[in-house]
Amino acid sequence: MTTGEPEPDKACRKCGITKPASDFYMHQGRRHPRCKACLSEYYRDRYKQANGKDKVFEQSLKRLYGITLGDYNRMAAEQGNLCALCGDAPDTERRMHVDHDHATGKIRALLCHHCNLLLGNAKDSPHRLRQAIAYLELHHPAYTLAAGLAERLQPQEGQ
Template identity: 35%
Template structure:
């Protein structure tokens, strides 16, 4: 290869993560004449959010951080809710594979833990509450045209 623009970028390089020397093609491009400092293997490993150099946070730490940021609660409080509800959805009473935090979008207050299906139903109902309540008030026991 002739020495020119980008020639240095195409030489073998050392990965900043694993320290191995690899061909330039083992590093993702970052524009003209530039490549990432980590090889594709190391870059892929850090993108899966495995605990390590780039993402030291554990899965428990991520859950704790998200619970505090989104709902103002700790992991211990979440586990207390699971225990109080006996692992059941607060709406349908089923024992799902996971429970999500249901909260009021206006006030931010936590209402309980629900399964994914009930969480979707609650969200759909809340977004069109007035229309649903008007319909039920008008036709709750049957449509007037049907005669019952």
Template identity: 35%
Template sequence: MAAARRCKDCPPGARRPAPHPGPRCATHHRAENRRRREAAHERSAQRTYGLGPGEYARLYAVQGGRCAICRRATGATRRLSIDHNHRDGAVRGLLCRPCNSMLGHARDSVLFFSRAMAYLGDPPARQLKEGGDG
């Protein structure tokens, strides 16, 4: 009968089985997957947006760990997106998916957002109620 494999990351003498590649126990397998995922994201951010090593994490800290627009999303479930200016490629900040999509839909137009603010302040339906055209 073959000897049970032991986790290569556990301290010597630990008796945890290592069913995962490496060989690793379940705890160290999850930790290694997390490390690899974060390293891949770091490389992607550097290659795609020109961020330096650790700049995503520093930007996240500068923003208080929240979406720069809505201030609700923390990136705990889905990592915050790197928002950038499409004209010059300059990184502006980190946004949640809905806020990033909203900016993309608006095509970075300040005029779009001024119209949206006017709409929220004085919606057309309010004119129906005040006008009394009935």
């Protein structure tokens, strides 16, 4: 209300309890007919009836990659529910990522979160990944120790 007066209490259409106006969301310029608690319960029930995460996930799979949840589950089973890149099981309860070629949209495999980020941050560039490997080998203690040992074992000029 614009008059500065407090809004009157309101009865919820669902539970019938009269509550302060602040217990109701604003909807199209008015207070919603259901209180926040009843509305929350309604959405929670609707989510469960729609098979919740699976339904939302399948909608995303169809929109982004043109596959169904069944297709995704078959891919995961074919991979033994392991990441196609590192071969490990995902370290969280989250689903694996659908890896795809960004230029063509062609689906490659399912990857764990870390491997998906690795390829994404490398911009799917084999050259960049080879450079990263060389960099890691150059600065890895085992490799630097081996390189130093090999250097000391090589005969010096003039000996």
